[in-house]
Amino acid sequence: MKVNALASALLTAILIAGFSAPSLAEDKSASVSAQELKAKTDYCKTCHGLSGQGFRGSLPMPRLAGQQPEYVSNQLQAFIDRRRTNPVMFNVSHVLTPAMLTALSTYFKDLNPKPLGGAPRDSLAVGKKIYEEGIPAAEVPPCASCHGPDAKGADAFPRLAGQLHDYMTRKLTNWDKERGQDKANPDNSAIMQPIAHNLTEAQVKAVAAYLSYLE
Ligand code: HEC
Ligand code: HEC
Structure with a gap:
């Protein structure tokens, strides 16, 4: 059974009501119980923050709150396939069942904590x-044309509003080394590649700082 929006809404309702969760389908391998989802998201939150707001440790842990489900799902799959290189997230994601991956993709969408802030102003x-x-002079299109006027993203275009500035700076600086690493099978990261490439360091820092304060 594919965990659709209705099923995840149901799971949330079960979690809030604090009932012991009934198993939603006979086939355990293809579904995710409320307890399993909670155990997994509790684990995600140890790094990504209790409300998915992100966290500054030795490395910036990106905000997941409000992130587009399709984008989250794409990234988890990219970590598994090593198209996106990150040893921590490879270890986290390669053990996920397809049903858990789907459930996790929608889980963070409705969380809406304040941005962590902290960028120079x-x-x-x-x-x-x-x-x-x-x-225009550097052939960089308006970010808003893809990420939306309010930077909330849509579908495969990620939300950037409230994302950690130091995380975005690292991603935009290292795009070629971390994203789209299966050169024979280009993924959505190819859309951002020339844009990241054409921004100067100062421009990356400026746009990342601006976005990090958007709610
Ligand atoms: C041990 C710490 C840790 C844990 C636990 C963890 N993550 Fe991550 N996660 C990271 C780090 C670090 C990054 C940034 C990777 C990078 O720089 O590319 C990341 C990145 C991500 C991204 C990409 C975000 C973006 O904006 O592109 C997603 C999606 C994600 N994690 C989901 C999850 C989920 C879902 C869980 C729980 C199943 C989880 N993570 C558990 C550390 C962690
Ligand atoms: C033509 C459409 C397009 C434009 C214009 C665009 N982006 Fe993107 N951006 C994308 C897509 C698609 C992704 C997701 C790539 C993937 O799935 O790997 C992305 C990803 C990103 C990410 C990574 C987010 C994360 O959580 O890791 C950042 C940061 C980003 N864009 C910043 C910008 C900035 C800043 C601009 C303007 C200078 C910009 N983008 C313009 C399409 C676009």
């Missing part, structure tokens, strides 16, 4: 201009 106006207008 000296170039927020520059960042806003890049986000809304792009950089």
Whole structure:
């Protein structure tokens, strides 16, 4: 059984009501119980924050709250396939069943904590201009044209609002080394590749700082 939106809403309701969860389908291997989902998301939250707001440890752990389910699912699959290289998230994701992967993809969507903040504020106006207008001279299109006017994303286009600035700076700087690593089978990361490539370090920092404060 595929865990659809209705099923995950049901799971949430069960969790909130605190009932012991009935098994939703006969075939355990193809479904996820409320306890299993809670145990797994409790684990995710040890790194990604109790409300999915992200966390600054030795490495920035990205915000997952409000993230687009299709994007989350794509990234978990990319870690498993090693198209996106990250040893920590490979270990986390390669043990997930397809049903758990689907359930996790929708779980964080409705969490809405305040942004973690912490970025320098000296170039927020520059960042806003890049986000809304792009950089025509460097062939960088407006970020808003794909990530949305409010940076909430849609489908395969990730939400960037409230994302940790140091996380985004690292991703945009290292795009070629971490994303789309199966060169024979390009994935959605190819869409961002030229954009990340054409931004200067100062422009990356400015737009990442601006986005990190958006709610
Ligand atoms: C031990 C810490 C740790 C745990 C536990 C963990 N993560 Fe992660 N996660 C990370 C780090 C670090 C990154 C950033 C990887 C990178 O820099 O590319 C990440 C990245 C991600 C991303 C990509 C986000 C983006 O914006 O592209 C997703 C999705 C994700 N994790 C989901 C999960 C889920 C779901 C769980 C629980 C099953 C989980 N993580 C558990 C550390 C962790
Ligand atoms: C043509 C569409 C398009 C435009 C324009 C665009 N992006 Fe993206 N962006 C994407 C897609 C698609 C992804 C997801 C790639 C993937 O799935 O690997 C992405 C991913 C990202 C990520 C990684 C998010 C994460 O959580 O790891 C960042 C950061 C980002 N974009 C920033 C920007 C910035 C800043 C701009 C403007 C300078 C911009 N994007 C313009 C399509 C676009």
